[in-house]
Amino acid sequence: MDCIFCAIVNGDIPSKKVYEDKFCCAFLDINPQAPVHCLVIPKEHISSCNEINETNVSVVSHIFTTIPKIAKALNLTNGYRIISNVGEDACQSVKHLHFHILGGAKLTDKMG
Numbered sequence: 001m002d003c004i005f006c007a008i009v010n011g012d013i014p015s016k017k018v019y020e021d022k023f024c025c026a027f028l029d030i031n032p033q034a035p036v037h038c039l040v041i042p043k044e045h046i047s048s049c050n051e052i053n054e055t056n057v058s059v060v061s062h063i064f065t066t067i068p069k070i071a072k073a074l075n076l077t078n079g080y081r082i083i084s085n086v087g088e089d090a091c092q093s094v095k096h097l098h099f100h101i102l103g104g105a106k107l108t109d110k111m112g
């Protein structure tokens with residue numbers, strides 16, 4: 001399967017990793033939208049939130065218990081935003097589930 005984020009997981013495409021364990025990894029976004037912008041992804045290929053099911057949901061809960069640790073390591077002590085774009089209308093460009101972590105400054109209150 002031709003997937004940029006699977007290639008990042010495998011080390012075939014370089015990335016600035018900020019966190020990694022057996023199930024997920026986090027790396028800086030190539031096109032940052034905030035002073036701190038990283039992506040947290042499962043190592044297994046899941047296309048989007050629409051493909052989360054009873055079998056693979058454990059990696060998602062793992063990601064959500066890991067995000068606060070990643071945020072702390074990135075010094076996001078004053079808060080941060082988590083975004084996951086799903087499908088065309090949300091402009092999801094990479095079809096591998098990912099959670100944007102944005103912070104490092106006061107963000108706009110407009111989310112759409």
Ligand code: DGP
Nearest residue numbers: 004015028029030031085091092093094
């Ligand atoms: P989305 O639009 O939600 O699918 O966001 C995909 C994000 O992935 C986008 O903010 C840019 C980032 N991105 C795409 N290709 C690469 C890459 O090769 N390396 C890194 N670090 N980020 C990438």
